[in-house]
Amino acid sequence: MRTAGALVIFLKWMKFFYWGKLFKTSAYFIVQLYETVSAMKGFIFLLFICIIAFTNFFMIIAKNKREEEAGYVTNFVENNFVSALLSIYLLSLGEFAELDGYTEGHDRQLAWVMFVLGTLII
Numbered sequence: 001m002r003t004a005g006a007l008v009i010f011l012k013w014m015k016f017f018y019w020g021k022l023f024k025t026s027a028y029f030i031v032q033l034y035e036t037v038s039a040m041k042g043f044i045f046l047l048f049i050c051i052i053a054f055t056n057f058f059m060i061i062a063k064n065k066r067e068e069e070a071g072y073v074t075n076f077v078e079n080n081f082v083s084a085l086l087s088i089y090l091l092s093l094g095e096f097a098e099l100d101g102y103t104e105g106h107d108r109q110l111a112w113v114m115f116v117l118g119t120l121i122i
Contacts, residue, residue, distance in 0.1 A: 092122040
């Protein structure tokens, strides 16, 4: 019940934020925020494509590892694609805690190269 309540309260705050357009002092900033987000659509699309590309790469090379070796991506959930997607998203934010899995396996040099490319591109 608290989860539903938290979501409803969050949506109410978003509605309150939207009502800020009614007042002259806050309308300028809300319109400016809307225009900024609208201008970023192309960038967000390309960022999403880059994240999917690196996710696909690491998901495929993760299948080359033996079960006893640490993985290139952290298993956040049961779905391998979602776990790889979350790992690459965290990489894009600068979270490098999952580097332990890069020291073992057949593709560790290639994984390091793609890790560096990922940090530069994303």
